[in-house]
Amino acid sequence: MRFLKGRLPRxxxxxxSDTVTVxxxxxxxxxxxxxLFAPLLTPYDPAEQDAVRSLENPSWSHPFGTDQFGRDILTxxxxxARISLMIGFGAVAVALVAGLVLGILSGYYRSVFDVVxxxxxxxxxxxxxxxxxxxxxxxxxxxxVTVIFAVGISLVPLFTRLARSVVLSLREQEFFEAAxxxxxxxxxxxxxxxxxxxxxxxxxxxxxxxxxxxxxxAALSFIGIGVQPPTADWGRMVSEFAxxxxxxxxxxxxxxxxxxxxxxxxxxxxxxxxxxxxPTASRVVA
Amino acid sequence: xxxxxRKAPGVNDxxxxxxxxxEALSRTDLLRRAAVAGAAVASTPAWAPAALAAPRRITASxxxxxxxxxxxxxxxxxxxxxxxGWGHTxxxxxxxxxxxxxxxxxxxxxxxxxxxxxxxxxxARNKRKFAVDLKKGVRFHDGTPLDAESVVFxxxxxxxxNHPFYDPAxxxxxxxxxxxxxxxxxxDSDTVVFTTNRPLGDxxxxxxxxxxxxxxxxxxxxxxxxxxxxxAPQGTGPFRLVxxxxxxxIVLERFEGYHxxxxxxxxxxxxxxxxxxxxxAAILSGDVHLxxxxxxxxxxxxxxxxxxxxxxxxxLSAGYVALNAGGSxxxxxxxxxxxxxxxxxxxxxxxxxxxxxxxxxxxxxxxVAPALWGYQPQLIDFHKYNPSKARTLLSQVGxxxxxxxxxxxxxxxxxxxxxxxxxxxxxxxxxxxxxIDSAAFGATMSQGAHDAFMxxxxxxxxxxxSLYRVLFGCSNPFRFRVGGWCxxxxxxxxxxxxxxxxxxxxxxxxxxxxxxxxxxxxxxANYYPDIVSxxxxxxxxxxxxxxxxxxxxxxxxx
Numbered sequence: 001m002r003f004l005k006g007r008l009p010r011x012x013x014x015x016x017s018d019t020v021t022v023x024x025x026x027x028x029x030x031x032x033x034x035x036l037f038a039p040l041l042t043p044y045d046p047a048e049q050d051a052v053r054s055l056e057n058p059s060w061s062h063p064f065g066t067d068q069f070g071r072d073i074l075t076x077x078x079x080x081a082r083i084s085l086m087i088g089f090g091a092v093a094v095a096l097v098a099g100l101v102l103g104i105l106s107g108y109y110r111s112v113f114d115v116v117x118x119x120x121x122x123x124x125x126x127x128x129x130x131x132x133x134x135x136x137x138x139x140x141x142x143x144x145v146t147v148i149f150a151v152g153i154s155l156v157p158l159f160t161r162l163a164r165s166v167v168l169s170l171r172e173q174e175f176f177e178a179a180x181x182x183x184x185x186x187x188x189x190x191x192x193x194x195x196x197x198x199x200x201x202x203x204x205x206x207x208x209x210x211x212x213x214x215x216x217x218a219a220l221s222f223i224g225i226g227v228q229p230p231t232a233d234w235g236r237m238v239s240e241f242a243x244x245x246x247x248x249x250x251x252x253x254x255x256x257x258x259x260x261x262x263x264x265x266x267x268x269x270x271x272x273x274x275x276x277x278x279p280t281a282s283r284v285v286a
Numbered sequence: 287x288x289x290x291x292r293k294a295p296g297v298n299d300x301x302x303x304x305x306x307x308x309e310a311l312s313r314t315d316l317l318r319r320a321a322v323a324g325a326a327v328a329s330t331p332a333w334a335p336a337a338l339a340a341p342r343r344i345t346a347s348x349x350x351x352x353x354x355x356x357x358x359x360x361x362x363x364x365x366x367x368x369x370x371g372w373g374h375t376x377x378x379x380x381x382x383x384x385x386x387x388x389x390x391x392x393x394x395x396x397x398x399x400x401x402x403x404x405x406x407x408x409x410a411r412n413k414r415k416f417a418v419d420l421k422k423g424v425r426f427h428d429g430t431p432l433d434a435e436s437v438v439f440x441x442x443x444x445x446x447x448n449h450p451f452y453d454p455a456x457x458x459x460x461x462x463x464x465x466x467x468x469x470x471x472x473x474d475s476d477t478v479v480f481t482t483n484r485p486l487g488d489x490x491x492x493x494x495x496x497x498x499x500x501x502x503x504x505x506x507x508x509x510x511x512x513x514x515x516x517x518a519p520q521g522t523g524p525f526r527l528v529x530x531x532x533x534x535x536i537v538l539e540r541f542e543g544y545h546x547x548x549x550x551x552x553x554x555x556x557x558x559x560x561x562x563x564x565x566x567a568a569i570l571s572g573d574v575h576l577x578x579x580x581x582x583x584x585x586x587x588x589x590x591x592x593x594x595x596x597x598x599x600x601x602l603s604a605g606y607v608a609l610n611a612g613g614s615x616x617x618x619x620x621x622x623x624x625x626x627x628x629x630x631x632x633x634x635x636x637x638x639x640x641x642x643x644x645x646x647x648x649x650x651x652x653x654v655a656p657a658l659w660g661y662q663p664q665l666i667d668f669h670k671y672n673p674s675k676a677r678t679l680l681s682q683v684g685x686x687x688x689x690x691x692x693x694x695x696x697x698x699x700x701x702x703x704x705x706x707x708x709x710x711x712x713x714x715x716x717x718x719x720x721x722i723d724s725a726a727f728g729a730t731m732s733q734g735a736h737d738a739f740m741x742x743x744x745x746x747x748x749x750x751x752s753l754y755r756v757l758f759g760c761s762n763p764f765r766f767r768v769g770g771w772c773x774x775x776x777x778x779x780x781x782x783x784x785x786x787x788x789x790x791x792x793x794x795x796x797x798x799x800x801x802x803x804x805x806x807x808x809x810x811a812n813y814y815p816d817i818v819s820x821x822x823x824x825x826x827x828x829x830x831x832x833x834x835x836x837x838x839x840x841x842x843x844x
Contacts, residue, residue: 049708051637068641068701069708142721224695224721229704230711240701246566246587 014276021272027265035081044072046079047230055248064254067240073251076232077258083233084262087148087217088210094152095213096206099159103202104194106160107167108186118164121157129154129212130219137225147226151216155209162205166198204277208270211263218259234259344537346575350552352825352843355565355577359558361530364516366444366456366463366498369728372579372834373556375496377536379835380554381427382500382521385418385437386490390829390837393602393657393748397494400546401432401501401522406480406489414482416489417473424545426503427527428520434472440501441470443512451512456498458746463498465747465755466784487787488749496835497746524549524839533558550827550842560696569594569820575843576821578831582646582698588820597830600648601817602655603744604753607633607706610769611808614734617769619687624679625715626807629689629738630669632676632713633706635812642702643815650811652800653743653753657832659789660750660796668804676713688716692731692739696724702740734766742815744834750792751783754799758809768808776802 015021034041050070058065064073106117124132129151136150170176170193179193218235220226227233237255244251346353356373365378379391385402389395399405402418409415424432443451444459445467468483486492493499503520510517519527524546525538538554557574559565562581568574570591580588588596609620609629620626639647649667654660680686691706693699700721707717722730731739745752757764759780760772776799783795803809819830827840 047708049637049641049705051634051640054641069705070641224700228719229700230707243562243581243583243698245563246570246584 011273011276015272018272018275020268021276024265024268024272027261028269031081031262031265032085034078035085038075038078038082042072042075042078044075046071046076046232055244065248065251067237067251068244073237073254076237077234077254079232080234080237080255080258081262083144083227083231084214084217084235084259086144087151087227088214088262088266090148091151091155091213091217092206092209094149095155095159095209096202098152098156100163100195100198100202102156103160103163104167104190104198107164107171108190108194114164117160121160124154125157127154130216133216133220134223134225137220142225142228144227144231147217147220150220151213154216155213158209159202159205163198163202166201167194170194170197200277204270204274206270207273208267211266211270214259214266215263344553344555346573348553350843351555352551352553352576352838352841353555353557353574354838355559355568355574355579356556357558357560357579358533359530359536359556361532362516363519363527363530364453364456364502365496365500366453366458367516368455368457369497371558373558374536375835376838377527377530377538377554377556378500379496379523380525380538380838381519381523381527382502383523384495384499384501385420385493387494387499388748390839391496391831391833391835392829392837393832397490401437403476408489409479412481414485416480416482418478418480420476420478421545422476424522425543426506426520426522427541427543428503428506429543430503430505430520432501432522433475434478435475436504437478437501438470438472439504439507441467443507444498445470451507451515453512453515458495458497463492463495463747465492467492484781485785487783487785487792491747491749494749495747525554528553547839549839551838554838562697569822572822575825576819576828576841578817578819578836579834580818580820582644582816582818585644585646585818588818593823595821595823595825597819598646598816599819599830599832600656600814601744601834602657602748602832603742603815603817603834604650604653604655604811605647605702605740605742605813605815606650606653606809606811607738607740608731608768608809609738609807610734610736611806612734612766612769612771614766614770617735617737619689619737620769620807622683623807625683625686627669628676628679628683628713629710629715630804630807630810631672631679632709632715633669633810633812634671634709635667636671637709638702638705639813641705642698643813646816646818647813650813652796653757653803653809653811654745654750654796654800655814655832658745658748658750660793662793662797662800665797665800665804668800669807669810673709673713680714686714686716688718690718690720690737692720692722692727692736694724694727694741695721699724699740706740731767732764734769739767740812748833750796751780751799754780754796755784758799758803771806771808773802773806 048071053066053070054068056062056066062072064077067073102117106114132154133150136153137146140146176193179189217226221233221235222239224239226235234255238252241251344351356371356376358371359373359377360370362370363378363381365382383400385400386397387400389398401421401424403421404419406416406418420432420434426432441464443449443453444456444464446452466482466484466486467480469481471479473479482489500521502515506518506520507515524541524544526541528539529537535558536556540549540552559568565577565580566584566587569577569580585596588594609626610617611620611626613621635649639645648656651665652662654662689710691703693703703719707719710717743753743757756762757767759765759777760774779795779798783792786792817832821828824844825841827842
């Protein structure tokens with residue numbers, strides 16, 4: 001990656017110089033490409049059932065074999081990537097926007113506003129992420145959109161607290177006081193002096209949260225309250241194959257590996273970006 | 287990287303430096319302390335007082351003990367109370383006995399007296415009166431004798447709302463047991479007289495049920511009171527209760543004073559293992575001796591194991607789909623009969639059996655499974671799979687509404703729903719699956735607010751007309767499962783089937799009931815699933831059941 005040196009912004013070049021980050025980024029990119037071009041990569045319909053081909057072993061025509069309904073497992077893994085990525089990116093987008101707004105408002109205005117938002121966030125934090133998401137899905141019903149919303153809401157506290165802490169530290173900065181003293185409106189302050197500082201940090205936080213969101217979405221599907229059939233979904237596939245673990249143990253492996261690989265890649269990519277954009281966060285050695 | 291070589295606090299060139307309170311421990315110190323703590327914990331059983339030690343769990347290696355893997359167990363042993371799992375029902379039939387039963391609950395044999403001395407005698411002058419003589423010398427587990435008063439007390443507290451120990455929670459009364467019985471009286475200490483309020487072809491059949499037929503000690507009920515009558519049950523069965531932990535296990539111990547043959551084991555442990563994979567693992571590892579509730583997916587794995595014996599029989603259950611044909615709770619989705627028939631015609635039963643049950647089921651006919659006398663083989667696959675016919679019917683309907691198909695969350699039901707969803711969507715019925723917690727499923731469906739649902743039905747009373755009476759008809763308690771669908775001719779035929787003791791005539795009437803249901807498109811039996819029993823080679827005397835519960839009286843463990 002030496003050829004990139006001097007041609008890219010320093011954090012990006014830093015990220016490209018880290019092998020782990022590059023590999024993780026490549027895996028994420030590959031999963032995105034596979035998801036996008038799934039219809040071109042496989043001739044099968046992920047939902048079409050063919051009882052004659054039920055539980056076939058891996059072959060050239062079905063490299064991962066078929067499931068109980070005779071559906072091609074590789075096809076369902078490819079289409080399942082769409083759902084997993086949609087949940088991962090969608091939920092984090094929801095959390096990012098909501099966390100950004102709440103965190104900035106809370107840190108900027110403080111007083112009662114701050115107390116109300118932060119105590120609500122504390123209450124939300126008291127619930128483990130998956131329990132909170134389950135609660136939301138049970139109330140709103142099961143669908144891909146609900147899962148995105150549920151996982152997104154459960155991640156909001158993470159972003160809100162981070163955004164608020166950044167705003168609080170910004171308030172102590174001289175440029176901030178200067179901007180206030182020359183009479184900048186609240187809207188202008190937030191748009192020009194707060195958001196540009198807060199957003200990059202939250203964006204990096206978002207990359208690390210995507211893996212968590214994918215795992216949470218898969219967990220909801222695994223327990224049967226996430227994405228509903230016949231939509232192909234990795235978590236649901238693991239759940240469907242679980243009863244067959246003694247007879248066809250390899251079946252659970254495919255969706256399980258897909259979940260693990262994507263979540264780990266997202267996390268490593270997030271870590272790499274965090275190190276690149278925030279040098280103070282890099283390798284803390286005791 | 288230099289920071290990695292920094293010495294940890296408390297360590298100085300290999301010499302241990304004493305740490306002050308609050309100061310960080312060195313790694314060596316931490317490991318040393320952890321080792322001491324670990325050794326202390328490990329040696330706890332040696333010095334801890336016996337009272338502090340947890341009771342030893344009975345295992346499959348305990349002498350003369352049979353450990354059975356089941357679906358669920360509860361802690362309420364009043365038999366007519368709500369269903370608490372087939373493992374729980376198995377416990378009930380070993381603790382409590384009724385007046386009559388099938389020998390070892392084998393429905394292929396004839397009903398025999400248990401606590402009765404002989405079959406009921408019909409009164410010559412009043413044909414609705416039956417006298418039953420009781421067996422002498424029978425005692426409850428608490429030592430009190432069985433007499434006519436205890437029979438009257440047990441049944442009248444289900445029937446008579448003014449009885450001081452009336453049990454309002456006895457939901458199976460009138461449905462699975464005591465149907466048509468108005469009064470129970472003691473003629474003398476050994477004879478009970480039953481009076482019926484309608485003609486009953488086979489009177490004694492009203493008393494044969496694991497869900498209400500068993501008798502409890504009067505003294506026990508009086509002492510415990512109505513709400514706790516089922517906590518410490520005192521029956522007359524070959525086993526008495528030692529321990530019951532909800533969702534965990536029930537332990538039964540042989541009753542020394544039993545009036546019948548001595549059982550083959552001293553102790554039965556009914557262990558609740560609802561997760562099919564966990565149950566399979568428990569069987570393979572030898573943690574349980576036998577189970578008849580194993581996942582059909584794992585049968586090939588059991589068959590490969592030379593330490594296990596596997597048996598497969600067609601069960602008495604019918605896996606069905608019910609449609610809200612009556613439009614209860616304002617649900618109008620399936621009010622159009624053409625839509626109902628289209629839905630049933632679009633359902634591919636063979637595919638359902640193949641993909642969901644691994645081919646281990648028979649295609650459904652009527653409500654009665656092949657093991658019972660009311661089975662109607664001429665109705666097999668009544669609504670044959672015919673997607674083009676379904677499409678034609680749907681085109682006549684016009685606007686096809688979207689449908690919600692409800693299924694319980696346990697066993698193979700979500701997978702079964704996926705199969706039906708694909709069939710319905712293929713002909714143009716947009717289908718959403720709704721998975722409902724299995725514990726609440728029956729109650730939710732009984733409210734009648736659903737479009738369609740799938741479940742299975744097993745007769746509680748082991749008579750061919752039993753389920754028709756419970757599930758359908760204009761005045762029956764669970765009729766809202768088919769949306770309150772009601773047909774007067776169906777009701778008359780049902781009562782006539784119950785009233786006759788002519789099996790041939792009764793079978794003809796049951797055919798009429800099935801035909802009514804199928805032609806209305808309210809309900810359809812998709813299949814009769816196999817029930818697969820698996821037991822270890824050191825177990826003998828086990829008769830694999832076709833019911834979801836089994837008699838273990840003759841089982842021995844080497």
